[in-house]
Amino acid sequence: HQPQTLLGSDSSELDHPDDRPVIEAAWRRVLAAPETVERVEARVRHADGTWRWAEHVLTNLLDDPDVGGVVVNVRDLSERRRAELELERRSLLDGLTGLAGRRLLLDRITQALVWGRRHGYLTGLVLLDVVDLAATNEALGTAGGDEVLRVLAERLPAAVRQGDSVARVGGGTFAVLLEDMASVEEVRARAATLADAVGGPVECGSRSAVLTLRVGIGHSPAPDAGALLAAAERSLQRADGSRAAGQATDVSHVGTRTRNELATAVVSGQLRLHLQPVVRLDGTMVAAEALVRWQHPQRGLLMPAEFIPLAETSGMILDLGAWVLRESCQQAARWRAAGTPYRVAVNLSPRQLVDGGLVELVSAVLRETGALPEDVVLEVTESALMDDPGAERVLAALHDAGVGVALDDFGTGYSSLTYLKRFPVDTIKVDRSFVAGLGRSADDEAIVASVVSLARAVGKTVVAEGVEDLTQLAVLRRLRVDLAQGYLWSPAVPAVALDSWLAARGTVPDVVASGPVADQEDVERILALHRRGASLHTIAAALNTEQRRTADGRRWTTTTVARVVAGSAAP
Ligand code: C2E
Ligand code: CA
Numbered sequence: 001h002q003p004q005t006l007l008g009s010d011s012s013e014l015d016h017p018d019d020r021p022v023i024e025a026a027w028r029r030v031l032a033a034p035e036t037v038e039r040v041e042a043r044v045r046h047a048d049g050t051w052r053w054a055e056h057v058l059t060n061l062l063d064d065p066d067v068g069g070v071v072v073n074v075r076d077l078s079e080r081r082r083a084e085l086e087l088e089r090r091s092l093l094d095g096l097t098g099l100a101g102r103r104l105l106l107d108r109i110t111q112a113l114v115w116g117r118r119h120g121y122l123t124g125l126v127l128l129d130v131v132d133l134a135a136t137n138e139a140l141g142t143a144g145g146d147e148v149l150r151v152l153a154e155r156l157p158a159a160v161r162q163g164d165s166v167a168r169v170g171g172g173t174f175a176v177l178l179e180d181m182a183s184v185e186e187v188r189a190r191a192a193t194l195a196d197a198v199g200g201p202v203e204c205g206s207r208s209a210v211l212t213l214r215v216g217i218g219h220s221p222a223p224d225a226g227a228l229l230a231a232a233e234r235s236l237q238r239a240d241g242s243r244a245a246g247q248a249t250d251v252s253h254v255g256t257r258t259r260n261e262l263a264t265a266v267v268s269g270q271l272r273l274h275l276q277p278v279v280r281l282d283g284t285m286v287a288a289e290a291l292v293r294w295q296h297p298q299r300g301l302l303m304p305a306e307f308i309p310l311a312e313t314s315g316m317i318l319d320l321g322a323w324v325l326r327e328s329c330q331q332a333a334r335w336r337a338a339g340t341p342y343r344v345a346v347n348l349s350p351r352q353l354v355d356g357g358l359v360e361l362v363s364a365v366l367r368e369t370g371a372l373p374e375d376v377v378l379e380v381t382e383s384a385l386m387d388d389p390g391a392e393r394v395l396a397a398l399h400d401a402g403v404g405v406a407l408d409d410f411g412t413g414y415s416s417l418t419y420l421k422r423f424p425v426d427t428i429k430v431d432r433s434f435v436a437g438l439g440r441s442a443d444d445e446a447i448v449a450s451v452v453s454l455a456r457a458v459g460k461t462v463v464a465e466g467v468e469d470l471t472q473l474a475v476l477r478r479l480r481v482d483l484a485q486g487y488l489w490s491p492a493v494p495a496v497a498l499d500s501w502l503a504a505r506g507t508v509p510d511v512v513a514s515g516p517v518a519d520q521e522d523v524e525r526i527l528a529l530h531r532r533g534a535s536l537h538t539i540a541a542a543l544n545t546e547q548r549r550t551a552d553g554r555r556w557t558t559t560t561v562a563r564v565v566a567g568s569a570a571p
C-alpha cells in the first residue's frame, strides 16, 4: 500500500475476517490501561489482494501528550510464517516411511486422552521395536535396513483397525495408538496380535531376514501425551531381549556379537576421532566437529550409523561418549597450546544428558586435558531437549560454566522457530536437508532465511551443515549465514590430516579461489547477455551496477565473467 491510499481509511477493513476477533480482543486489552503493549499475529490484506501474516504491536499512548492515541506497528511476517508452516509440515511426517512422526503422534495421543477421559475409555499405546536394527543394517546394508523398515511400515496399517493411528517414533520403533480400549488386558492382547501380524520373515531383494520385535505398552491414566509415550518406552526397555531369547535369529545373533565387540572397541583403542572443519564463509576454519569412527579389525572403518544406534540401545554410548569428549578436549588443548585455539564440537546422545553426571564429567575432562570451557561446543538435538525436561537444566549448567552449546539438525525435529530463542544454546545448526535445496527450493531458502533472521535477533550463531556446492555457498552468503561445514571444504578427517592442511595453507583447502564463481541466477543472467552478444566488459559492468557479487563476494571482472561463460561451455 502507498501511504496516501491508506490515510483516513479504516484499517480494520484490511483485517482478515477470521482474525478480527483476535485483533479486537487485543484492542480491548490495550485500551484497558495506559501504556499497555499487546502483540498479535494476524492476516492483513496486501495491496495485491492477497492475505499476508503480519505482526501487530499495539501500544496505548493515550496518556502521552505528544501522541494521545494508540500506536499500531505492523510488520510483514509472511516469509517467517511460510517457513514455520513448511517446517511444521515436514516435521509431522516421517521421511522414510511416510507414517506420522513423533510429534504428530504426540498430538494424537493428547486428543485421545481427552476423548477417552470424556467417554470413559482407556487409551493404549503399543510400541513395536525391531530388535537389533544395527545388526539388520549390518547384515543387509543400510539400504536393506531401510527397506525392512518400509516393509514393516506397510504391514502395520493393514494390521490395525480403522481409526488406530500408526507412527514411527525413532530408528526401528513404531507406535500404534489404541483409542477405545476397555481394559489393560485388551491393550496387551492387541499388542501381542500386532507383533505377530507384522513380525516374521521379511524379503529384501534376494536376501531374507527374520525379524524379532520387542513390544512395549503404555496406557492411561497419564498426565499428558509425553508421559504416556515415556511409559511405553520404559516398558519397551524392560522387554529388552525377553522375546528375542526364545526366537534367536541370525540377525539378533549378529547383534549380540557386535555388542560385545563394541565393548572391546571402546577399551582397546579401536575408536578413531575424525574432525570436520567448521569454516567462515571465506573458508577460514574456526572450529572442527568431532565425528567418531570405529576401526573394526575385520570390517574396516565403520561409520557412526553402523554402530551408534547399537551403542545407544546397549548403554555403551556413555563410555563411547566419554571417550569422544576426552579425545576432543585433548585436541582442543593441543590447538590452544599451538596458538591456534580452534573449538571442537562434540555430539551428545540424549542418554548422556539424562543419565546424570555430564556436568561433572565435562569439568573433570577439562581439568585433565587443560582445555578451556570455551574450547568445547556440545551438540544436542531438539528432541533431546524436548523429550526430557531435565536436559535443559543440564545444558544451562554447562552453558553457565562457559561451554558452548549447539542445536544440531535444526529442522528435523520439533523445529519451532518460536522456541528457538528459549533454548539454552548459542549456535543453531541448520540440517543439511535444507542446505541441499538452496538454489533450487524457495521453501528451503525461506526456512534458512528465517532461522538467520531470528538467530540474529537473539544473538545466536548459525551454522549451515552439509554444504556441497558453490550454488549453496552463494545463497548462504546472500543470507548472511555465519559458519558452514561440508564436503565443499572437507569431510571429517584424522587430526593429522587437518593439521597438515592448516600448516601448508593456513586454511582448509580453498575451493572458491580455484572454482567458479556465481549463483545460478547470475549464471543465467550472464549467459543470456552473452548470447545476445554483449561483451565481457558490458556484462561485468551490468552486474556490478546491480550490486551483484561473485560467490566470494567480489566485484565482477571480465575474467570472472569469462570463467562463467567458459564453465558452461564445457560438457
Ligand atoms: P551429525 O552430527 O549431523 O554429523 C554430520 C554428518 O554429516 C557426518 O556424518 C558428516 O560426515 C556428514 N557430512 C558432513 N558434511 C557433509 C556433506 O557435505 N554432505 C553430506 N552428505 N554429508 C556430510 P557421520 O560422520 O557419518 O555422522 C553421522 C551422525 O552420527 C552424526 O550426525 C551424529 O549424529 C552421529 N555421531 C557422530 N559422532 C558421534 C559421537 O561421537 N557421539 C554421538 N552421540 N553421535 C555421533
Ligand atoms: Ca553434529
Ligand code: CA
Pocket: 408, 409, 429, 431, 465
Ligand atoms: Ca547435524
